[in-house]
Amino acid sequence: MAEQTSLNPFKRPISPDLQRQDDQNKVQRITGQLEDLDEEKKRWLIVGICLHSIISPLLRRYIDPIVSNLYNSLKSSDSIDKQENNKYLKKYPATNTYYLNYESINNNRNEKRNYWNYDYKVTSHVDLSKLFLLPNMANYSGIDESCDSSALLGMIIRISSFPPGVKIVAEKIRENIRNSWAHCKFGEWDRVKYTNSFVLMGQLVKELDLGDSERNRIFGELKTWSTNGLKFMKKKTLGLEIVDEIRQHTHVLSEYVQTRLTETDNQFHSVHKELKDLESGLQERIENLESKTKEQDDIIKNLKKEVREKKVEDHNPKHIPDSPVSAKDNEIRIVLIGRTGHGKSATGNSLLGDIHFQSQMSTTSVTEKCKRGEFKRKGKKVVIVDTPGLFDTETTNETVTKEIIKCIGMTSPGPHVMVLVVSLGRFTREEQETVKHFVNLFGENVFRHMIVVFTRKDELSKSNLSIEQYVETSQNDLKTILGKCENRFIAFFNDAVGQSKFEQVDGFFEIVESMRIKNGGACYTNELYKEAELALQGRMRIEKEALEMKMKKETEAVRNEVQDKYKKKLEKELKAKSKLEDVLNSNKIKSEKDKENLQKQLDEANEKLNRELEKKEKEILEQIRKTEDEFKPKMTENALRTNQRNNVENERGGILSDILEGLVSFAKLFGL
Structure with a gap:
């Protein structure tokens, strides 16, 4: 073409x-x-x-x-x-399921399916195209x-x-x-x-x-x-x-x-x-915007007039600060990346302070799917996602990429830290390809959020070297990557115990905090993360609405249950009260003393009825409170997000149709 x-x-x-x-x-x-x-x-x-x-x-x-x-x-x-009508092509090709439709050409429709009178001459490729379509689809004059x-x-x-x-x-x-x-x-x-x-x-x-x-x-x-x-x-x-x-x-x-x-x-x-x-709604919106244009013009004119009158000397624009970090984001989200066998899972366990990720010395990836661990540190939730390694002989890059994209859903709205885990030794071409893969997927901005963790710190002691000395003598490719992430690196010995174990974790989070301050507390994001967050928010909203509906139904059921419990008793009390009122209002009671006694009985009946009504309302409120206490913790932002992350991690609840398939297709379509 x-x-x-x-x-x-x-x-x-x-x-x-x-x-x-x-x-x-x-x-x-x-x-x-x-x-x-x-x-x-x-x-x-x-x-x-x-x-x-x-x-x-x-x-x-x-x-x-x-x-x-x-x-x-x-x-x-x-x-x-x-x-001619005695010899014409009925199907094309002969094996075709569809008969050719001559009704739509040469005004044959006017013959009202009197096929013998049809004009079967096909005089253009446009008419030929109509033979393959139903008559209601063939109302065109050209392929235009x-x-x-x-x-x-x-x-x-x-x-x-x-x-x-x-x-x-x-x-x-x-x-x-x-x-x-x-x-x-x-x-x-x-x-x-x-x-x-x-x-x-x-x-x-x-x-x-x-x-x-x-x-x-x-x-x-x-x-x-x-x-x-x-x-x-x-x-x-x-x-x-x-x-x-x-x-x-x-x-x-x-x-x-x-x-x-x-x-x-x-x-x-x-x-x-x-x-x-x-179109009408859009036109109305445009007219409103045009009105705002005039309003803004007037405001600008007035501001210019003020500036001239006050003879403002400083015309340099002030620095506009970045958008503040959402107060809701009370998390630190960390993604572990790197080549198989370099200790990603062991590093994750060191940070978590628990054996959560499966870890062992291997040339093939022990971590086959993204796995998530969480813990609290200084009042903040820390979310750590361990990803499969690349360049395994048994796992295709396509499968690994799928898991990494799934990781996007588990760390949405975006990670604060990308941890590149590299073991001490020669920085090989495979490690370089690992970094290249992630940069291709996430973009150069990923380096603003990257920390390099060198594992097998014990090897340094054997060589009587510090990690800084090791880096100083390392090859240029590694130095280039470290330079891009502003030399944020630390060495880990994942078998450490006691004080040294805590010190290396504290050292890591000191680097994290310094980096977060420099980034204004913002997490890494890109179009894929924005798409994932939109899908997650949609799912969270649906889940919350479902919980609200369920809570409403259970609240109504509790109310009805208590109502039924008190129904007979209240009806009995109300009936007794009504009977006393009827007697009191009749002319049968002549004695004032009898009337006083009857009135006293009626007052007592009213008090008893009110006590029962109050008791019923109190029980209803108590049961409703218990029901709400059961549901409300599930409806918090944190609980809803955690549940959706669980769904992403375990590939359940249909959320992958919203996130995984959407993101993979989006990435393939637009080259993201």
Whole structure:
């Protein structure tokens, strides 16, 4: 395919009329939030825009020459352009499941399935493409903008000329994205479906025969839409230009759907209505932002006037401090990385002060999966994750990478410390490759959070060397890595006991604390960690809502149980009270003394009833308190996160469909 010039995905072609309308409404940049649209509808909208504005044009350029070549071939082999009703091609190929549909060409639909009167001549490759589709999908005049994604995907699926890999992905996109989109099933558009939609579109791009430049351009557009779409969903501040671009594309998509409408197209009528509603909501938001633009202009003018009047001399901007660390982050998260056999697990056990990770001398990895350990140190929870080693003969790098990505879910929102564990000795090429692997995965910023731990400290004593002297005489490759992590290193003897054991752990955490202060207390993060945290927060929210619902049900059950317990007794007391009231209010009691006695009995009955009611309410409150005391500890941020980390570590509860599969696909699609 011919390679295309690079296009900004938020600057795709807009119709001239729409462009003129937009040019009249140019405003300066301002930001705002879009908080008045449902998240499901936002996901549905963003994926629909990508399907219409990126995937459909790509498929048209891809399909057109292939169908044209097939048409020329069938003209030569079957004279398809000269067919008559007594002899015409019924299937292609002969083994095809589908009969060719001649109803959609040459106005044959007007014959109302009187097949003998059909005109079977196929006079263009466009008409040929229609033979493979249902009549309601074949309402287009060319393989151009009149040909929608449903028809394009149908061609790929039903025409044998397309490669099997392309067919498989096209079928998945039609089933999982396009059909769900066209039926406006908003409830299906959760975060997993949104991510999987971009993964499938990316897989399709990979399968097509594209040049590197065009493939990279399409990937870039998908990534931009995915990223800005997530900001759109998360109610993050968006520039007015981006908001307006989304509104423009919504308008273009709405106008396109309108051209596809017929009186019987209930499906597309629903799509069109939703798109018009979304466009209206976006336009209202833009008008609000424009109003804010004017307000900000006025504020800036006033500030400038103040500055001039006060003759401010110092025009140097003050340093703006980094965002403060969240008060909720009362953890230190540590990830152990390094080559097999260098003592990662033993180092983790030393830090934990307990034998938690399986550890032994071995050339193959004892740690096959990521494992987590936790303990308290000076009021903070310390979370340590031990990862599998690389370059084993029995474990593939693909499996190890999967576990490392799973580690992201276990240390979200991000680790404060990456510990590179290296045993004393020659820093080999394998160790260098280990570091390279992690830098490729996490980026150069990982060095800001890295500490190197040299194991087998006892070897230094035998050579009468300090760790500083050892480093001074080490090879340049190791010195380069140490320089990048600002010479944060320490030596460990993992079989140490007594005071020396505690001293080396204290020394390690002193380096950690110094590094954390330098980093402003912030943890390491990147797009993968942000995605994982978003998924974890979603799961935590779902779990909390489920616990709240369960607590509410159990509270109601407790209330009903106590109510039932007191019901008969209260009914008996109420009945006795009512009987006394009836007697007192009747004319049967003549004596004042009898009336006084009766009134006294009634007062006692009221007091007794009130005591029972108070007793009942007190018992209800006590039982509710016990129920809440049972549930509330499970609903804290710490408990919810710990539970989700357990689910990630043990691969249960379906969370890997949100985190592991999403992150692996995200990484493969966008090269993260």
